[in-house]
Amino acid sequence: MSRQLQPEPPPLPLRLSPATLAAVFLGGGLGTVSRFLLDTAHPDPGGHFPTTTLIINLSGSLAIGLLAPLMARLTSRLALLRPFLVVGVLGGWTTYSTLAVDGDLLFKGSHIGIGVGYLAATVFGGIALVLLGETLSRRTDRST
C-alpha cells in the first residue's frame, strides 16, 4: 500500500470500563438514530440500487479514515472520544446487516447486475475512502 502512510495501532481491543461502554452506548444510539432518520426520509425502494445505504456506509468509511489517526494520539483525558465517535457513532451509523440483506434481496429478485454493482461499490469504495480519509487526516495534521 501507499508508502508515505505508517501503520496505525488497531482500534481494538478497547479497555471496556463502564465509562467506555456508556460512551459506546451513547454514540451507538446517536449514529443509529441518524441512519434511521435518513433511511425514513430517503428509503431505498426494493429492486433498485440502495443509494441511501451506500452513502451512509461510504461516509462512515471516509469518517473512520479521517478520525482514526487523530484518535490514536488522544491524551488520556479525551480517551472516551474514540469509543464514543469511532466504535459508537460510526459503528451505529454504518451497517453490515442491511448491506447483506439488501444484496440478497437484489439477487433473489434477479437484479444480479445491481446486486454485484452495489456490493462492489461498497467494498472497493469503502477501502478507497478509508485511504482518502487517512491521507487527508495526516496532511491536515502536518500543516498545523
Place this chain on the structure above:
Amino acid sequence: MTTFGVASHSPTLGLALLVAVAGGLGAMARALLIHEVGRRRSDPLPLGTMVVNASGSFVLGLLTGCSMYHGLGPHELSIAGVGLCGGYTTWSTASWESVHLLRDQHRSEALVYTFGGLLTSLAGAALGIGLTAAL
C-alpha cells in the same frame, strides 16, 4: 435499507428514541463481543468483527423474512432491525480493518477478511430469510 415495511413516513419521537436505545445496546454488544474474541486470539485476522457482522446479518434476515412472510410490523422491524442489528453490525470498522490488513502486509488475511466477511454475511442473511420463508 430496502424497506419491507419499515415505517416510511415521518417517525414519532417515541419510535426514534426506541431505535436509538436499540442501536446503543447493539453497539455495546458489538464492542463486548469483539473485545472478548480479540482477547483470546493473537492471529491478525479480526474474527470478532466477522462474527458480529455475520450473526447480525442472520438476525436481520430473520426479521426481514418475518416482515415479508409473517406480518412483522413496521415499528418492530425498525427497532429490532434498523436499531439493534444496525447498531450491532458495522461497515466503517470492516473497511478500516481491510485497509490495515493490506497495509501490514497480511494480504491473505485481507482477502479472507474482506470477501469471507461479505460471503458469510450474505449467507447468514440468506439463511435467515430462507428459514422464515420455509416456516
